[in-house]
Amino acid sequence: MITSGKGGVGKTTTSASFAVGLALRGHKTAVVDFDIGLRNLDLIMGCERRVVYDFVSVINEDARLNQALIRDKRVDHLYVLPASQTRDKDVLTLEGVDRVFRELQQDLGFEYIVCDSPAGIEKGARMALYFADEAIVVTNPEISSVRDSDRILGILSAKSRRAVESMDPVKSHLLVTRYNPERVELGEMLSVEHVKDFLGIPVIGVVPESESVLNASNVGTPVILDEKSQAGVAYSDMVDRFLGENRPLRFVTSERRGILRRLFGS
Amino acid sequence: MSFLDYLLGRRRNTAEVAKERLQIILAHEHSSRNAPDYLPALQQEILAVVAKYIRIDLEDIRVNLEREGDYEVLELNIPLSEDSKGTTIRATTRR
Ligand SMILES: Nc1ncnc2c1ncn2[C@@H]1O[C@H](COP(=O)(O)OP(=O)(O)OP(=O)(O)O)[C@@H](O)[C@H]1O
Ligand SMILES: [Mg+2]
Numbered sequence: 001m002i003t004s005g006k007g008g009v010g011k012t013t014t015s016a017s018f019a020v021g022l023a024l025r026g027h028k029t030a031v032v033d034f035d036i037g038l039r040n041l042d043l044i045m046g047c048e049r050r051v052v053y054d055f056v057s058v059i060n061e062d063a064r065l066n067q068a069l070i071r072d073k074r075v076d077h078l079y080v081l082p083a084s085q086t087r088d089k090d091v092l093t094l095e096g097v098d099r100v101f102r103e104l105q106q107d108l109g110f111e112y113i114v115c116d117s118p119a120g121i122e123k124g125a126r127m128a129l130y131f132a133d134e135a136i137v138v139t140n141p142e143i144s145s146v147r148d149s150d151r152i153l154g155i156l157s158a159k160s161r162r163a164v165e166s167m168d169p170v171k172s173h174l175l176v177t178r179y180n181p182e183r184v185e186l187g188e189m190l191s192v193e194h195v196k197d198f199l200g201i202p203v204i205g206v207v208p209e210s211e212s213v214l215n216a217s218n219v220g221t222p223v224i225l226d227e228k229s230q231a232g233v234a235y236s237d238m239v240d241r242f243l244g245e246n247r248p249l250r251f252v253t254s255e256r257r258g259i260l261r262r263l264f265g266s
Numbered sequence: 267m268s269f270l271d272y273l274l275g276r277r278r279n280t281a282e283v284a285k286e287r288l289q290i291i292l293a294h295e296h297s298s299r300n301a302p303d304y305l306p307a308l309q310q311e312i313l314a315v316v317a318k319y320i321r322i323d324l325e326d327i328r329v330n331l332e333r334e335g336d337y338e339v340l341e342l343n344i345p346l347s348e349d350s351k352g353t354t355i356r357a358t359t360r361r
Binding site for chain 2: 143151
């Protein structure tokens with residue numbers, strides 16, 4: 001589950017790239033848009049013109065799951081389940097979501113279900129986090145984003161199914177996005193270490209602020225497929241780490257770091 | 267602040283300020299994280315009773331939920347007059 005509390009920090013960007021990364025490594029992956037009414041995962045994935053049915057029509061049993069799943073044309077093993085444009089946000093029910101997830105796993109053999117959570121801490125976000133086994137907490141190095149991530153972690157440890165049913169807790173990973181190492185070194189931005197210390201969960205990646213993210217979203221190609229961009233490479237590393245590989249963090253120090261700063265620097 | 271900043275007499279950086287503010291915010295939010303659901307309602311009703319007798323400004327009232335060993339302590343601090351330090355209502359329950 002990809003979450004953040006705060007809006008606009010990069011959940012959908014992350015969901016798309018993470019799902020592509022898992023599928024590229026051979027895992028059958030579904031990426032599900034929980035942002036009912038404000039769907040945009042389909043745009044980032046570039047499949048908006050192929051949406052016929054959606055998550056809500058499957059929940060309401062107006063369509064079968066495999067009618068609603070959109071197979072990605074670039075990457076094997078990858079499917080998108082878009083959100084609907086309905087204004088009624090209460091159409092998702094725990095029973096309905098549970099049924100869809102079971103079908104994805106048991107009948108269709110999906111290994112990973114990546115859930116793109118809506119912002120906030122209301123029903124939609126809680127629905128997305130309820131069934132989570134692992135959570136990727138997307139956080140910008142900014143005071144309000146850190147605070148909202150902290151609140152989401154509180155909800156995960158109290159209101160998720162794993163908490164309610166006293167199972168092992170949801171495994172949470174910190175992904176710091178829109179990171180600017182120059183500004184960190186100038187003392188104008190919280191460093192990844194500080195964000196990590198505040199939230200108390202391990203870092204799974206750092207994605208630098210990068211123009212390639214907007215370019216990627218303009219054309220509907222998840223940025224991880226742009227191998228020349230730092231953000232794309234950072235997402236690739238993050239997927240590898242998620243799958244247990246050891247990858248040192250990149251793009252966390254300024255490239256313009258001069259000799260003086262090296263000697264006296266922060 | 268780095269040594270270089272110190273040498274150049276640069277002002278305190280903003281990330282440092284953000285860090286300090288976050289420390290305070292998170293400490294406060296963590297102390298009320300496990301607060302029972304009825305806490306806001308309880309708070310409202312106590313305040314309504316107090317307000318029947320004393321003119322109070324809601325802004326001035328501090329509500330705190332803290333853990334002291336096995337006990338949970340709910341504290342309301344209400345300033346009774348401009349120059350008094352206020353009075354504190356404490357309710358303690360064993361967990
Ligand atoms: N690493 C990055 N560098 C530059 N821009 C980024 C980066 N990550 C995300 N963005 C931009 O930030 C904006 C918000 O991203 P995104 O839609 O992924 O966030 P979100 O958390 O899903 O938002 P919402 O809460 O509205 O669902 C987009 O314009 C996106 O292009
Ligand atoms: Mg989004």
